[in-house]
Amino acid sequence: MTTRHNNIRADIGRLWASLMRSAEIGTTPKGGLKRLALSADDGVMRREFVEWCEAAGCKVEIDPIGNIFAFRPGTDPTAKPVLVGSHLDTQIKGGRFDGILGVLAGLELVRTLNDHGIQTRHPVALVNWTNEEGARFEPPMIGSGVFTGGKALDFALSRTDKDGITLGQALGEIGFQGKAKINADMFDSLFELHIEQGPRLDDAKIQVGIVTGAFGVRGFVVEVTGETGHVGPTPMAKRHNALVGAAHVTLAVEEIGWSEAQNHGKSTTMRVKVEPNLLGILPDFVEMTCDFRHPEEPSVIKMMDAFKARIPELEERSRCRIAVKEGWAYGGMRFDADCVDLVRDAAQKAGYSTLDLLTEAGHDAMHVAEVLPAAMIFTPCEGGLSHNEAENVSLADIEPGVNVLLQAVLARAGAV
Numbered sequence: 001m002t003t004r005h006n007n008i009r010a011d012i013g014r015l016w017a018s019l020m021r022s023a024e025i026g027t028t029p030k031g032g033l034k035r036l037a038l039s040a041d042d043g044v045m046r047r048e049f050v051e052w053c054e055a056a057g058c059k060v061e062i063d064p065i066g067n068i069f070a071f072r073p074g075t076d077p078t079a080k081p082v083l084v085g086s087h088l089d090t091q092i093k094g095g096r097f098d099g100i101l102g103v104l105a106g107l108e109l110v111r112t113l114n115d116h117g118i119q120t121r122h123p124v125a126l127v128n129w130t131n132e133e134g135a136r137f138e139p140p141m142i143g144s145g146v147f148t149g150g151k152a153l154d155f156a157l158s159r160t161d162k163d164g165i166t167l168g169q170a171l172g173e174i175g176f177q178g179k180a181k182i183n184a185d186m187f188d189s190l191f192e193l194h195i196e197q198g199p200r201l202d203d204a205k206i207q208v209g210i211v212t213g214a215f216g217v218r219g220f221v222v223e224v225t226g227e228t229g230h231v232g233p234t235p236m237a238k239r240h241n242a243l244v245g246a247a248h249v250t251l252a253v254e255e256i257g258w259s260e261a262q263n264h265g266k267s268t269t270m271r272v273k274v275e276p277n278l279l280g281i282l283p284d285f286v287e288m289t290c291d292f293r294h295p296e297e298p299s300v301i302k303m304m305d306a307f308k309a310r311i312p313e314l315e316e317r318s319r320c321r322i323a324v325k326e327g328w329a330y331g332g333m334r335f336d337a338d339c340v341d342l343v344r345d346a347a348q349k350a351g352y353s354t355l356d357l358l359t360e361a362g363h364d365a366m367h368v369a370e371v372l373p374a375a376m377i378f379t380p381c382e383g384g385l386s387h388n389e390a391e392n393v394s395l396a397d398i399e400p401g402v403n404v405l406l407q408a409v410l411a412r413a414g415a416v
Helices: 003-007 012-022 040-055 100-115 142-148 153-157 167-174 200-204 242-259 297-318 337-350 364-368 395-413
Strands: 059-062 068-072 082-086 124-128 189-195 208-214 216-225 266-275 285-294 321-331 354-359 374-379
Touching: 012 040, 012 100, 012 395, 040 059, 040 068, 040 100, 040 124, 040 167, 068 100, 082 100, 082 395, 100 124, 100 189, 100 395, 142 153, 142 364, 153 167, 189 337, 189 364, 189 395, 200 208, 200 354, 208 337, 208 395, 216 242, 216 297, 242 266, 242 285, 242 297, 285 297, 297 321, 321 364, 337 354, 337 374, 337 395, 354 374, 364 374, 374 395
Parallel strands: 082 124, 082 189, 189 374, 208 354
Antiparallel strands: 059 068, 068 124, 208 374, 216 285, 216 321, 266 285
């Protein structure tokens, strides 16, 4: 890559304008975004993104799970595309930058290459992954899961939202169930830019986070089964209150998290569904969702095993049946050393301050890293606040990360 290529910079003002246009689609009263996957607003954003990509000279293709790929040609017809992107869907009370920055920074990368007349040996491909957040359809990161072969397409299309609408139906309603046969074997590598979703960069006033890997994650659904009864006359000794069982589960999960807190482990009970959820009636069923996270994969496995070992005790104390009914695992991996080195080299050449760190949140790059060389770049975000309507970044926050993304991708794709 020539010195001329080393010195080019993205048009951050143009990127900011794209981000602010995105922020108008699904806006919440408090200035955040509610753009759930495959909603009408997501459809509007997707169509606008496709138009932008086509205007930038890209060929757009959509696969059967709705992942959008936009290809900028390379000079070598045998070279596989370098993939760049993230997601455009948000949480119910989400921010304007989580995921969206990574997609639109990829678009700005292509626009910048066009501005400077730069060709690359490898094609550069942009991607918007379907349903990264999992706020409407579970599990999260389902588009990248299908792309990598980790999730079956039929399984993904059959997921339902709270209204019973399947993911496949929702794709059809917004016109984004494509037919392109696209899989991971077709690509060279992936680079994903994202806000940190944590305070370390912002607190230390570090410009670029070099993400070397990910926390191990074990998520699971627990079902607690008791018996209904009248809350008045039913004696304490004869009660089988599923909500009490759920309370014991919650405390056990919390205690296991604290047992690993000094090693940066953590645990969460995040959702509880109670039946029949009525006045005067003892609950007979609770479904609850929990997870454990740890920077070391063996330790997160140990945390999960410790919880399962406590189930007989929890059942005895609560007089309810407790079962782990569904579970999922991701993370616990390290990103490709060569791709990470390209990120590090780009940051050093530009004179940006950097910090090596692991991602504690889930990202599509973690799925992709199981089958392709991949790397992630973090930008600071104000106070580390994310999945919140007040989530915020400045131009100064994102400019270093966007330019590092540009240079790392140029290096991998082979500017000519």
